[in-house]
Amino acid sequence: MVPPKVSTRSKSTPNNKRKTKKSEHSTKESSNNQGGINETSASSAVIPLELHQSLLNIFKTSFTERLNSNFTILLQEIKQHLYNRDFLKAFGQHDYLETYAARWSPSRALGYLEIFNHVSDYIFMTEKQPSEKDSLHRIVCLGGGAGAEIVALAGFLNLFHREVDEGGESLQLKANSKITKHSERRFEVVAVDIADWIPVVESLQTSITTAPPLSKYAPAAVKDANAPLAMPNSFHVTFRQHDILSVDFSELSSLLRDANLVTLMFTLLLTAWSITSSCR
Numbered sequence: 001m002v003p004p005k006v007s008t009r010s011k012s013t014p015n016n017k018r019k020t021k022k023s024e025h026s027t028k029e030s031s032n033n034q035g036g037i038n039e040t041s042a043s044s045a046v047i048p049l050e051l052h053q054s055l056l057n058i059f060k061t062s063f064t065e066r067l068n069s070n071f072t073i074l075l076q077e078i079k080q081h082l083y084n085r086d087f088l089k090a091f092g093q094h095d096y097l098e099t100y101a102a103r104w105s106p107s108r109a110l111g112y113l114e115i116f117n118h119v120s121d122y123i124f125m126t127e128k129q130p131s132e133k134d135s136l137h138r139i140v141c142l143g144g145g146a147g148a149e150i151v152a153l154a155g156f157l158n159l160f161h162r163e164v165d166e167g168g169e170s171l172q173l174k175a176n177s178k179i180t181k182h183s184e185r186r187f188e189v190v191a192v193d194i195a196d197w198i199p200v201v202e203s204l205q206t207s208i209t210t211a212p213p214l215s216k217y218a219p220a221a222v223k224d225a226n227a228p229l230a231m232p233n234s235f236h237v238t239f240r241q242h243d244i245l246s247v248d249f250s251e252l253s254s255l256l257r258d259a260n261l262v263t264l265m266f267t268l269l270l271t272a273w274s275i276t277s278s279c280r
């Protein structure tokens with residue numbers, strides 16, 4: 001499994017306008033949009049390294065116990081089941097799912113954040129009127145139980161909610177201004193997966209919407225500025241357990257009907273699981 005490469009290059013927009021990158025920590029687009037990235041387009045935003053780190057920290061916080069216990073042993077067991085193509089076993093128990101998510105989802109989350117950022121003009125292309133900015137976006141992640149897409153989407157939303165100061169420095173440490181008053185864009189994410197990822201999804205949702213743990217020795221300024229990656233009222237995830245290759249069409253269409261974005265990042269090889277299961 002090759003981790004996706006994380007790029008900090010500036011991107012071109014669908015209408016071919018290339019925006020200028022100021023610095024790695026600058027996402028400011030124009031002088032009349034002080035304090036934030038361009039509200040209509042994040043495609044030119046360079047993702048700050050500290051946002052990458054925040055995404056990785058979500059996994060660290062969510063699976064601290066697992067990472068500090070018998071992680072390596074469980075990892076070897078999962079690898080063995082995957083090697084044997086025994087997906088029923090590989091994704092069949094809670095400790096395996098946590099281990100899988102802690103091992104493979106973090107790097108993918110960074111890659112998916114890059115992708116969402118790159119295609120953001122397409123994701124938000126229906127938002128033509130300013131009044132529509134305060135909108136709820138429904139996103140369905142098929143095969144998204146392991147959390148990579150979920151955490152990436154939280155990071156993507158964070159990009160719209162952060163502010164930059166005049167000099168282009170991120171105001172990451174100013175929690176009160178980190179979530180701007182005009183950042184009412186909200187994400188309602190539905191993760192659909194054949195395996196029972198509920199504990200993993202719930203754990204990630206909690207870490208995403210809770211300020212990260214700090215050392216009791218952290219400076220007061222850092223404590224004051226400590227803020228969640230996404231606010232609970234702007235980012236919500238629900239989980240639905242379905243085999244999307246055999247789920248009733250009416251069920252699937254009701255999930256997809258109002259979706260602004262559907263991601264489909266699951267391994268077709270795992271269809272073997274469905275076939276094996278239905279033959280038993």
Ligand SMILES: C[S@@+](CC[C@H](N)C(=O)[O-])C[C@H]1O[C@@H](n2cnc3c(N)ncnc32)[C@H](O)[C@@H]1O
Pocket residue numbers: 091104105108142143144145146147148149192193194195242243244245265266267270271274
């Ligand atoms: C290789 S993991 C990828 C996880 C995640 N989407 C990512 O890109 O990091 C494949 C995921 O697809 C799910 N999956 C496989 N076959 C599926 C099916 N028929 N219906 C729903 N989910 C499925 C698995 O349970 C697993 O969570």
